[in-house]
Amino acid sequence: MADPALFAADAAHQEASGITETRLVRYVLMAIAFAFLGLFLVLPLVLVFFQAFGRGVEFFLSTLAEPDSVSAIRLTLIVAAIAVPLNLVFGVAMAWAIAKFEFKGKAFLTTLVDLPFSVSPVISGLVYVLLFGAQSLLGPWLKAHGITILFAVPGIVLATVFVTFPFVARELIPLMQEQGTKDEEAAISLGANGWQTFWYVTLPNIKWGLLYGVLLCNARAMGEFGAVSVVSGHIRGQTNTMPLHVEILYNDYNAAGAFAVASLLAGLALVTLALKTLLEMRYGAEIAATRGH
Amino acid sequence: MTILPAREAGWRFRKPSVIPGFGLTLGLSLAYLTLIILIPLSGLAWRSAALGWTDFWAIASDRRTLNSLKISFGTAVIAALVNVVFGTLVAWVLVRYRFPGRRVIDAMVDLPFALPTAVAGIALTTLYAPNGWLGAPLSALGIKVAYTPLGIVIALIFIGLPFVVRTVQPIMEEIDKEVEEAAATLGATRFQTITRVLAPGLTPAILTGFALAFARGVGEYGSVIFIAGNLPNISEITPLLIIIRLEEFNYPAATAIAAIMLVISFAMLLVINLIQSWSRKRYG
Numbered sequence: 001m002a003d004p005a006l007f008a009a010d011a012a013h014q015e016a017s018g019i020t021e022t023r024l025v026r027y028v029l030m031a032i033a034f035a036f037l038g039l040f041l042v043l044p045l046v047l048v049f050f051q052a053f054g055r056g057v058e059f060f061l062s063t064l065a066e067p068d069s070v071s072a073i074r075l076t077l078i079v080a081a082i083a084v085p086l087n088l089v090f091g092v093a094m095a096w097a098i099a100k101f102e103f104k105g106k107a108f109l110t111t112l113v114d115l116p117f118s119v120s121p122v123i124s125g126l127v128y129v130l131l132f133g134a135q136s137l138l139g140p141w142l143k144a145h146g147i148t149i150l151f152a153v154p155g156i157v158l159a160t161v162f163v164t165f166p167f168v169a170r171e172l173i174p175l176m177q178e179q180g181t182k183d184e185e186a187a188i189s190l191g192a193n194g195w196q197t198f199w200y201v202t203l204p205n206i207k208w209g210l211l212y213g214v215l216l217c218n219a220r221a222m223g224e225f226g227a228v229s230v231v232s233g234h235i236r237g238q239t240n241t242m243p244l245h246v247e248i249l250y251n252d253y254n255a256a257g258a259f260a261v262a263s264l265l266a267g268l269a270l271v272t273l274a275l276k277t278l279l280e281m282r283y284g285a286e287i288a289a290t291r292g293h
Numbered sequence: 294m295t296i297l298p299a300r301e302a303g304w305r306f307r308k309p310s311v312i313p314g315f316g317l318t319l320g321l322s323l324a325y326l327t328l329i330i331l332i333p334l335s336g337l338a339w340r341s342a343a344l345g346w347t348d349f350w351a352i353a354s355d356r357r358t359l360n361s362l363k364i365s366f367g368t369a370v371i372a373a374l375v376n377v378v379f380g381t382l383v384a385w386v387l388v389r390y391r392f393p394g395r396r397v398i399d400a401m402v403d404l405p406f407a408l409p410t411a412v413a414g415i416a417l418t419t420l421y422a423p424n425g426w427l428g429a430p431l432s433a434l435g436i437k438v439a440y441t442p443l444g445i446v447i448a449l450i451f452i453g454l455p456f457v458v459r460t461v462q463p464i465m466e467e468i469d470k471e472v473e474e475a476a477a478t479l480g481a482t483r484f485q486t487i488t489r490v491l492a493p494g495l496t497p498a499i500l501t502g503f504a505l506a507f508a509r510g511v512g513e514y515g516s517v518i519f520i521a522g523n524l525p526n527i528s529e530i531t532p533l534l535i536i537i538r539l540e541e542f543n544y545p546a547a548t549a550i551a552a553i554m555l556v557i558s559f560a561m562l563l564v565i566n567l568i569q570s571w572s573r574k575r576y577g
Contacts, residue, residue: 127336
């Protein structure tokens with residue numbers, strides 16, 4: 001920690017030498033920034049918890065204990081439990097292929113990885129409706145074989161996978177590119193096979209970056225609304241995830257109930273942010289300079 | 294394909310390497326990308342191509358479609374501009390000034406990334422509703438925010454803020470203090486140093502942040518639909534119109550509108566890449 005007296009002296013020196021703003025300007029700029037952040041970030045967050053507990057803890061708990069809420073929470077956990085590991089495994093595979101090798105078409109592949117971020121969530125859901133819906137090419141075949149994808153759990157999982165796909169891969173690719181291939185080459189030359197190289201050399205190098213990606217992937221998987229909304233069909237107690245349940249309660253004029261469920265999601269967001277900040281503070285170098293989104 | 298004369302070692306798909314697993318990982322990646330992303334997206338392209346030009350044009354030039362596009366793109370531009378001003382200011386304060394709680398505030402900037410959009414949507418709506426904490430004083434002044442296009446702008450400011458801050462912040466951290474010292478020594482006022490010395494270096498990052506916030510804002514759904522009021526032609530965003538057409542089982546219309554949005558989004562992506570490669574060339 002810097003000594004406050006030294007720090008003040010440093011600030012005074014900088015001010016005198018004309019490379020920082022005057023004290024008044026600094027305070028005004030800080031006041032504007034804090035007011036903006038307070039208004040747009042802090043106030044909505046405070047409101048969520050205020051509304052959630054506004055009718056007392058008992059109402060809060062009874063809302064969460066309702067069968068529809070329980071099933072929404074369960075579905076959200078199931079979807080994340082499928083989508084996150086899938087994106088973890090394939091994200092690592094993709095990062096390995098892109099970061100450790102030079103091949104033709106690599107730039108194109110890297111662009112494809114980012115694609116889901118530039119598509120509206122509604123369109124991410126729509127593409128699966130067009131693919132598996134009753135009017136689609138696959139629709140009649142699926143129906144004849146008794147397979148339901150849309151308005152059921154598989155559709156929700158697919159849409160979530162689509163939306164959260166980039167998180168792990170795009171976190172790992174720059175990190176693994178930066179680390180190069182020297183460690184792996186050393187391991188191979190010492191007689192390690194491919195799996196050993198990955199488990200004992202590469203994985204320890206990327207574990208914090210991987211955790212970082214998984215954390216963000218999970219937050220989005222549990223909170224995704226638009227894409228899931230299109231493919232879910234909104235069947236209460238069956239295909240409602242937590243964010244969809246929030247919408248239904250809110251539209252039923254049960255604001256307190258909606259905020260009760262929303263506060264769980266807001267809690268998840270806060271935990272995610274705290275862990276993310278912790279990772280950045282302790283393992284900043286090992287997560288690589290990938291702070292920009 | 295034309296056959297080119299073999300030069301050096303000839304055309305190679307990949308550079309040789311002792312590291313194993315290329316075939317396996319690339320194969321898995323391609324299979325996964327194809328199943329999850331390419332097939333569904335090409336399904337959309339195929340369905341909109343099957344519409345035919347006349348039908349497509351009829352849907353695209355429909356008054357409700359055009360108005361929704363105007364609202365989506367208009368509100369996203371305004372919100373991104375607001376975020377450019379305040380996001381750059383926030384980044385400056387976080388990078389340059391030292392104050393207690395800076396880390397917490399820095400972490401809070403990512404809240405819109407982490408908070409599910411539906412939660413943001415109902416929170417902002419309750420906040421700005423005519424009887425809300427902010428809505429009540431504002432409506433006393435005669436300003437209606439919730440259930441108007443202004444509400445959409447508010448939601449998109451919330452969603453887009455981290456894009457600008459997180460794009461500008463790392464570039465600001467890299468600025469060499471010596472440049473500013475040189476400017477100050479040569480007699481520049483602080484204002485001149487900022488506008489003439491620092492601003493040009495930050496412009497590409499600010500433009501990228503603007504484009505990212507704008508692109509996200511255009512496609513945003515969850516946080517907007519609660520606060521928008523969703524009146525056709527007045528406060529109905531394009532993603533909502535796609536969902537409305539889907540619920541009417543009007544698949545051709547939903548497909549065509551989605552295709553228009555996608556084309557514009559990809560154009561945006563192209564612009565972002567161009568800005569970035571231009572700035573790399575110019576500022577290294």
